[in-house]
Amino acid sequence: MLSRVADSLYWMSRYLERAEHTARLIDTDLQLRLDQSPEAGRERSSRLLESLQAVVPGGPEADISALAHTLTFDRTHPSSIVSCVASARENLRHVREQCSSVMWEQLNRLYLHVVGGPPEADWTTHFHTFYRSVQDGSSLFHGIADSTMSHGEGWYYIQLGRYVERTDALAALISTQFHRRPHALDHPVESEEYLEWVALLRSCAAFEAYCKRYTAEMRPLRVAEFLLLNQEFPHSVRFSVDMVHAALRAIGELTERKAEQPVRLAGRLRATLSFSQIDEVVANGAVAYLDSIRWQCSQAHAAIHQIYFDYPVETAMVS
Amino acid sequence: MAALPASIQILTRPPFLRYEFGEAYDEMFESPGTPRPHYQALYRTLLELPAEELRKSQQAADLSFLHQGITFTVYGNAQGTERVFPNDLLPRIMAGDEWRKIEKGLTQRITALNLFLQDIYHQGRILADGVVPRELVYSCRHFRREMRGLNVPRGVYVSVCGTDLVRLPNGEFAVLEDNLRVPSGVSYMLANRKVLKRVFPKLFRDYGVWPVEHYTQALLTTLRAMAPVNCSGRHEPTVVLLTPGVFNSAYFEHTFLAQQMGIELVEGRDLLVHDNIVYMRTTAGLRRVDVIYRRVDDDFVDPLCFRKDSNLGVPGLFNAYRAGNVTLSNAIGTGVADDKAMYAYVPAIIRYYLQEDPVLANVDTYLLTDRSQQQFVLEHLDELVVKAVGESGGYGMLIGPHSTAEQREEFRQRILAEPRNYIAQPTLSLSRGPCFLDGDVQARHVDLRPYILYGENVTLVPGGLTRVALRRGSLVVNSSQGGGSKDTWVLRA
Numbered sequence: 001m002l003s004r005v006a007d008s009l010y011w012m013s014r015y016l017e018r019a020e021h022t023a024r025l026i027d028t029d030l031q032l033r034l035d036q037s038p039e040a041g042r043e044r045s046s047r048l049l050e051s052l053q054a055v056v057p058g059g060p061e062a063d064i065s066a067l068a069h070t071l072t073f074d075r076t077h078p079s080s081i082v083s084c085v086a087s088a089r090e091n092l093r094h095v096r097e098q099c100s101s102v103m104w105e106q107l108n109r110l111y112l113h114v115v116g117g118p119p120e121a122d123w124t125t126h127f128h129t130f131y132r133s134v135q136d137g138s139s140l141f142h143g144i145a146d147s148t149m150s151h152g153e154g155w156y157y158i159q160l161g162r163y164v165e166r167t168d169a170l171a172a173l174i175s176t177q178f179h180r181r182p183h184a185l186d187h188p189v190e191s192e193e194y195l196e197w198v199a200l201l202r203s204c205a206a207f208e209a210y211c212k213r214y215t216a217e218m219r220p221l222r223v224a225e226f227l228l229l230n231q232e233f234p235h236s237v238r239f240s241v242d243m244v245h246a247a248l249r250a251i252g253e254l255t256e257r258k259a260e261q262p263v264r265l266a267g268r269l270r271a272t273l274s275f276s277q278i279d280e281v282v283a284n285g286a287v288a289y290l291d292s293i294r295w296q297c298s299q300a301h302a303a304i305h306q307i308y309f310d311y312p313v314e315t316a317m318v319s
Numbered sequence: 320m321a322a323l324p325a326s327i328q329i330l331t332r333p334p335f336l337r338y339e340f341g342e343a344y345d346e347m348f349e350s351p352g353t354p355r356p357h358y359q360a361l362y363r364t365l366l367e368l369p370a371e372e373l374r375k376s377q378q379a380a381d382l383s384f385l386h387q388g389i390t391f392t393v394y395g396n397a398q399g400t401e402r403v404f405p406n407d408l409l410p411r412i413m414a415g416d417e418w419r420k421i422e423k424g425l426t427q428r429i430t431a432l433n434l435f436l437q438d439i440y441h442q443g444r445i446l447a448d449g450v451v452p453r454e455l456v457y458s459c460r461h462f463r464r465e466m467r468g469l470n471v472p473r474g475v476y477v478s479v480c481g482t483d484l485v486r487l488p489n490g491e492f493a494v495l496e497d498n499l500r501v502p503s504g505v506s507y508m509l510a511n512r513k514v515l516k517r518v519f520p521k522l523f524r525d526y527g528v529w530p531v532e533h534y535t536q537a538l539l540t541t542l543r544a545m546a547p548v549n550c551s552g553r554h555e556p557t558v559v560l561l562t563p564g565v566f567n568s569a570y571f572e573h574t575f576l577a578q579q580m581g582i583e584l585v586e587g588r589d590l591l592v593h594d595n596i597v598y599m600r601t602t603a604g605l606r607r608v609d610v611i612y613r614r615v616d617d618d619f620v621d622p623l624c625f626r627k628d629s630n631l632g633v634p635g636l637f638n639a640y641r642a643g644n645v646t647l648s649n650a651i652g653t654g655v656a657d658d659k660a661m662y663a664y665v666p667a668i669i670r671y672y673l674q675e676d677p678v679l680a681n682v683d684t685y686l687l688t689d690r691s692q693q694q695f696v697l698e699h700l701d702e703l704v705v706k707a708v709g710e711s712g713g714y715g716m717l718i719g720p721h722s723t724a725e726q727r728e729e730f731r732q733r734i735l736a737e738p739r740n741y742i743a744q745p746t747l748s749l750s751r752g753p754c755f756l757d758g759d760v761q762a763r764h765v766d767l768r769p770y771i772l773y774g775e776n777v778t779l780v781p782g783g784l785t786r787v788a789l790r791r792g793s794l795v796v797n798s799s800q801g802g803g804s805k806d807t808w809v810l811r812a
Binding site: 001004093096097105153255256313316 | 385386387388564565574575577578583584585586588589591593599600601602603604605
């Protein structure tokens with residue numbers, strides 16, 4: 001597979017994941033505000049921006065509907081949903097012959113949907129429908145990819161991009177919560193704090209899965225354990241890292257470059273998460289732990305770039 | 320009520336109320352109200368079909384083109400550079416014997432033009448014999464002296480050709496233009512067919528139409544047949560399609576063809592040359608390339624040889640080509656044979672190499688380097704079409720009857736300054752065929768671009784791209800100038 005093609009598939013997938021994640025976060029945030037006092041709004045906005053690592057004009061002081069509008073429809077804002085979907089589509093357009101035509105059509109449809117702007121003037125009252133359609137559009141794309149594209153090298157780059165992005169985004173999101181509530185307690189919480197932890201779960205599409213595992217009793221330590229270390233839930237950090245590692249191993253086999261650096265870096269990260277204990281993580285500082293995960297993740301990203309996408313010609317001629 | 324001009328007659332049954340007749344040959348009707356035999360079934364279908372249904376089909380087709388991203392890029396349009404290439408729902412239908420003649424004529428033409436290219440880049444017999452003037456060849460902007468003495472595989476310079484045909488008022492087809500460099504549009508032929516089979520399934524089956532879907536396979540076979548002398552693959556050569564990139568107006572087509580052939584779509588930056596061997600950069604390391612189906616113009620192929628400022632090409636590619644380690648298809652320097660002034664000599668070229676008369680006629684062409692012809696043209700600028708010899712896509716043209724005095728004066732100055740750079744032709748009345756526009760069936764001017772492949776032997780896919788001038792009365796069919804396209808049905812019978 002051409003290096004440029006692998007690069008585009010990887011970034012396409014990262015952008016799409018980012019769009020989906022942003023849509024879910026804003027959706028959850030807007031719903032949570034309905035249950036909260038208006039005074040809590042400023043704090044919510046600053047959390048939202050922090051967890052998305054986004055900066056907007058006016059900052060957290062800005063009116064929430066203006067803020068949501070910027071993060072959703074502003075083409076000039078690099079991390080708005082529309083910008084992410086447009087970048088994903090642009091990347092796929094560069095390599096559209098590599099994927100099935102139905103995949104391209106789906107992403108193009110999603111693009112045409114979001115680029116059209118707010119469906120109606122008072123869209124904030126019906127925001128849920130819109131954000132849901134973005135998440136559905138992304139899910140549909142991956143579903144189509146899984147069932148119409150060969151699960152070969154190209155498909156693994158899509159997986160890789162998706163889960164590298166997810167690892168990073170989840171770590172940033174969870175870190176924001178721990179920044180404000182460093183002492184995750186092992187007993188049920190109530191009222192405001194209860195809402196916060198539920199919102200965190202919902203931002204990871206994890207509320208129902210959490211209830212199945214631990215019942216509806218909201219214990220912060222359990223939430224942390226579930227989102228960080230659960231092996232089975234697709235929006236946990238551990239699951240995402242497992243997928244990154246699996247994709248890199250498959251790519252290593254397919255390109256006959258087994259012992260390369262990206263696999264080792266991902267393997268180390270995977271081992272860290274596999275053998276961590278949640279009480280130790282919290283006792284030693286969850287924020288630092290999450291920072292380390294994000295740092296290792298960015299190292300793996302750099303290694304992927306260097307080994308597969310942009311290697312020097314001299315080294316390739318020698319081998 | 321104003322009297323209608325005598326040349327225009329209107330049918331009285333919907334949806335034909337706005338169907339006009341003129342001097343042009345009508346593809347559908349022998350005379351107003353009497354369809355030609357091979358159009359009868361379509362005519363009956365259109366009379367029976369509610370206009371609403373056709374309109375719905377048209378909307379569905381447009382939407383499907385938009386969703387698939389079957390678009391072309393409009394240069395110099397900052398906002399939304401992609402536009403859907405307009406597709407017309409009604410097929411252009413051709414009888415089998417009409418097609419057979421075209422096939423024969425185009426096979427003859429591509430054979431002769433390849434022999435011509437082989438000759439002028441080697442001994443130059445045709446120049447020594449005085450059939451084609453030497454200065455015409457050497458003054459052509461697309462003549463590449465770098466190609467002198469280079470032997471291309473099978474002696475085939477032009478493997479992929481798209482020739483523009485028009486039908487004259489007498490019903491005969493004539494060649495308007497040979498496109499021997501990087502002809503485009505074949506993906507629209509395939510996309511149109513896919514849509515029409517959905518819109519008129521029964522009509523399509525009953526008509527017995529030759530399929531076109533095997534074009535991509537035929538193209539791949541042709542490209543493989545062009546493998547270089549020093550081919551790496553013991554079993555099969557590695558073929559790639561070289562595109563200028565996503566901003567090129569035909570990018571959709573490049574992706575489509577690469578996908579349908581199952582070959583890599585590469586950009587210049589994906590390739591590199593080491594020791595005169597071309598490699599592509601893959602995730603598993605470097606991989607050797609044998610045949611490049613290049614959709615990049617000569618000028619941009621190799622910055623070391625041609626335009627230095629090009630970053631679409633690959634440095635060192637031309638040397639690898641000369642060394643026989645890679646094939647470029649089409650070859651470099653084929654533009655000398657589709658120069659619009661050279662066009663006038665094609666009938667002579669056919670007679671010279673094949674000792675046959677041309678099957679398909681040329682359109683009369685005035686060469687402005689000739690004193691008396693130039694004088695005639697300057698006196699009749701308001702009746703003629705003037706074209707720049709090296710341009711394509713409908714750019715750099717003067718259509719006499721539709722021009723202003725200033726435009727004519729401008730072209731007069733240009734012709735006097737650079738007579739070699741222009742030719743003139745009579746304003747042709749292209750044939751007209753039915754199109755579905757604004758809920759009615761209306762007549763619009765059409766041409767035909769069949770695609771010819773030449774590897775081990777010559778292959779034509781029956782039909783081609785029928786281009787339509789969608790504006791009423793317009794003669795310009797180019798997509799950049801308000802043209803559209805429609806499916807072409809060649810009947811087996």
